[in-house]
Amino acid sequence: MSGAGRTTSRNPQVGAGKTVPRLPETEAVLEVRRAVRGWLAEYAPEVSSGVAVALSGGADSLALAAAAVVEAGHVDALVVDHRLQPGSGEVAAAAAAAALKLGCRSARVLAVQVGSAGGLEAAARQARYAALDAARAGLPVLLGHTLDDQAETVLLGLARGSGGRSIQGMAAFADPWGRPLLGVRRAATRQLCADLGLTPHEDPHNSAPEFTRVRLRTEVLPLLEDVLGGGVAAALARTAEQLRADGAVLDALAGELLRAASVDSNSEHSEGSDSNGVSLSIETLATAPAALRRRAVRAWLLAGGAKALTGKHLHAVDELITAWRGQGGVAVGGGGPGSRLVAAREHGRLTMRLR
Template identity: 65%
Template sequence: MTAGELPEGRAILEVRQAVRSWRAHRVDRSGPLAVALSGGADSLALTAATVAEAPSVRALVVDHGLQSGSSDVAAGAAETALALGCVEATVLRVTVGREGGMEAAARRARYRALDDARGGATVLIGHTLDDQAETVLLGLARGSGPRSIAGMAAEDPPWGRPLLGTARAVTRAACAELGLTPFEDPHNSNSDFTRVRLRREVLPLLEDVLGGGVASALARTAAQLKEDGAVLDDLAGALVAKATIGSELDVTTLTAAPVALRRRALRSWLHGVGAKALSDNQLRTMDALVVDWRGQGGVAVGGGAPGARLVVERRHGRLRAELEWSLPR
């Protein structure tokens, strides 16, 4: 089957329209595209639609090696990609570690392999509206503010997610229209994973109790928060520029700003000095250095270097980030 031979069923046309709309709004409209193909319904439908809408699409198939027969599944997905019209299909075999649990470790290994193999292309991921709703609920449970419930971005270079407004049921229907049999990953029915329980238990219950449309409402909420967040981030960037003196931040300038801008400015500045994985509690403790100064000591944040942690202190009315070494150098 080639792109020109795709049937014009309602579902595959909806997926194609989603890809077409995403391409029309992307920053680099002419840049090369690759699709992350797992063999599941979402990525299969995305691959078929992308081949129909864009030239010279490559497929990148990650074999996590987490179950017997995974290499056969990956090879089959690559073969299907070529049959759909991809100019190339590459199988990427990865080793999944244990840190942070299997789900998180597999995700890290997958994205690292995709990034290494993309060759400058934007990689399209088959996340759907349902995935977005699950992500919003997970963020809500973390209680880390609007940023954590703004969900995934449709364009987050080098990743693209054209199907964030497309339901999972549509991608399954599209595969049926195309005569494709998706691979059913057994991990997607394993209730040991929080996301699986959200998918199989929580969201269906919410849909029942609230009368339907919950996944769409959560996805719309994420989109609205992301739009609002972009404006706040721009304003926070201007605040950082105004407060920066050398490599330090002027406390007086920060104090005069609204709390929403001040904390975003602190986050932006911290990322700029090498901080990583900032928690809401760390940001609030940092904010206290600005507006609730009682002579408290520095705040350690994630980042730094081997043998040293990154610590932010207030000195003479300014915030300063320094490496604190555990052993004398």
């Protein structure tokens, strides 16, 4: 999944005396520009060195790049070529050329090798983000996710059934990833492209019914909008935003609980040692509200090296605290060849060790 090749083009028309391009003041253009301007004001007030934009050549990322050039000034376009379809190199080159025409400072094509772990969608996402992170040169990377994408993400999280965290959707900023368009509908980005005379690339994967997200987009959300009288996508996005705000408060309180329950295991005389040198007091955890306890335990497990935690993992570990019947430890997805990372209850404490 590493980058297999990189081609960078510099825009000769962009320099110290750069003239900000003028865009038509249509409704769609102004909406996207306001979204980008608001994001920059809140999350990146100092952007003298610029931002990077992940550009696929689709309508969302083209609209984002066009608005970012005006609002942020210096924009470097990063185009990932997944090499999963015939002609993908030509598509990537066309996207880079469009970026330079829009006024981006540079456009870089990143060719990647997509593996197979976790399925095609997950492997492509991992390869894409790794390549973007390696190429961003310290700049925040703006992604073209829209309100529609947010609604789809919330529905996917709801199907997982892992609690409020799974339906919080995508964050507007999770360093280094920025999503200025989470309040903008996909129709607006398409209209901006039409207003600017841009022809977006239509990725065949975006209409392939074998992908769950595509079926949500083309079948489930339209049906919900029809049955419930419209406004479903916006309502789902608002729900995600509210849950994210609530989650931030709960996470802070859970952090206080985790500090109160933590015991330095390596200073104790016990068999073996915990993977992160910290065990947790069962008594402290058991007397805490369930919502805080589970969040604290989740943070502790992740810090100790647990991987791919699910609601089932967390429920089983929580039962070690609140429904103790002498049950054995819980494998929590970490470890290595010949060993597993296991959370267990020992002498009134919750421990996590390789076994």
